Amino acid sequence: MTFGVPGRTCRDVTEIFPLATARALPARCALALRRTVFTPDGPLEAFYQRAVRPWGRRLLPRPVPGRVRRVVTHMSPAAAKPGVREILVMKLDHIGDFLLAAPALAALRRGLPEARITLLCGPWNSALAEASGYVDAVVAYRFFAGSAEAPRPPQDTAALAALGPFDLAVDLRVDPDTRPLLGEIRARFRAGYAAPGARLDIALPMPPRAPGPDAGLEVHTGQRLMNLVAAVLGQDFGGETKALLRRYATPNQGANWVRPVVAFNTGSGRAIKNWPLDRYIALARMLRARGATVLLLGGPGQRADADTMRAALGVPLGEEGGVIDLVGRMSLDASIGVLAEADAYVGNDTALGHAAAALGLTTVVLFSGIDPLAHWAPLGPRALAIKTDIACAPCHLSDLALCPNDHRCLTAISVARVWDVLVERLPWPAPRRGATVAQNLATSR
DSSP states (O other): OOEETTTTESSGGGGGGGHHHHHHHHHHHHHHHHHTOTTTSSHHHHHIIIHHHHHHHHHOOOOOOEEEEEEEEEEEETTTTOOOOOOEEOSSSSSHHHHHHHHHHHHHHSSSSTSSSEEEEOOHHHHHHHHHOOSSSEEOOOOOOOSSTTTTOOOHHHHHHOOOOOEEEEOSSSSSSGGGGGGGGGGEEEEEEEEEETTOOOEEOOOOOSOOOSSSSSHHHHHHHHHHHHHTTOTTTHHHHHHHHHHHHHOOOOOOSSSEEEEEEEEOOGGGGGOOOOHHHHHHHHHHHTEEEEEOOOOOGGHHHHHHHHHHOOTTTTOOEHHHHHHHHHHHHHHHHHHHHHHEEEEESSHHHHHHHHOOOOEEEEEOSSSSSHOOEEESSSSSEEEHHHHHHHHOOOGGGOOOOTTHHHHHHHHHHHHHHTTTSOOOOOOOTOHHHHHHHHOOO
16 A cells, blocks of 8 residues: 655655554544543543543554563663763864864863863864864874875874873764774773774764665764764763752751651653552552651642552651651742752652752662653663663553553562662661661661
């Protein structure tokens, strides 16, 4: 079957719509009806549940089986990268290439004004580099010959090893030929376009050598270099997001909490992104058994979750008992101020999770399979995401009722997995002098 669109003929509907959009099209129709005709609690609610929702599910193509390969813990790409002070930038090609890279160098200088930037470049670019004002030091190094047609000179890798040490080394070249030199530099972290055999901490995928004329991939080299610098600056070395949150947040008035304090947020705005509530309850029980304080945060729509958790933990409304319930009772700025006083955060992929990561808390985010983790992972020096490697992800579904695989992306994540990740990172109190062995074990295990 063919489909006609202006200027071309397609043999498959997925050439017009992305695959995920085509798979979810009937579901989107059902959701549109839901929002416009069958409003929740309206007179047609029963008909919607009986007929419209099953219709949306039946029209979906046969689902990809939700086979769980493994449950993995991802460290934040920004983890352990604060305090970048010494940077080496490699730009070893010729004069025209250097001029194309000038905006990227300027962006790096503006983005990290306190850092000392050393530029490693061909000797023909040394004077230009010194005149630019973008770098603090220039080191000449011949990787290429002066003429593009001449053979490359022998490489003095000992001279590269003698440089540094640096916090970060960046190869500001798209082609992979200079990437092996990054391995010779003494640097804690390395950034560049991906290349075979190159071990990079910040890597952008190499563009295709010869994309088709209609592929939409013709990006100028200058823009590619800007993209690489943007990826480096996106690591938030200077803590800009943390500073923003501190300015925005209402300061917490020094509550005398029993440490460690673990903040929970059981919602996200979409049920398909939420770890099951009974798992949060089980984790909270384990934390309470060790003497931790459980802090419940969230909007008014999570009030039922909070009441259920309090009842399960045996803490009546109006009493604390190691549970601080602020769900639906605080504005966002006040909630962030309280969150900043916690020791750790556990929650779904939502705003408070990103805030906790940026604030530097031990942050554990339970990540669903609806979106790629690489695009939306929380960024912070102590942030982790736990995610199931599952065949049907990413599904891009927006309604849990449309999931054909029983929400396996999140139900496969066990309480024990989250506990193991969290417990070793909490500031448990030191053993007390004069206490019994059993008492000390109870507080330090």
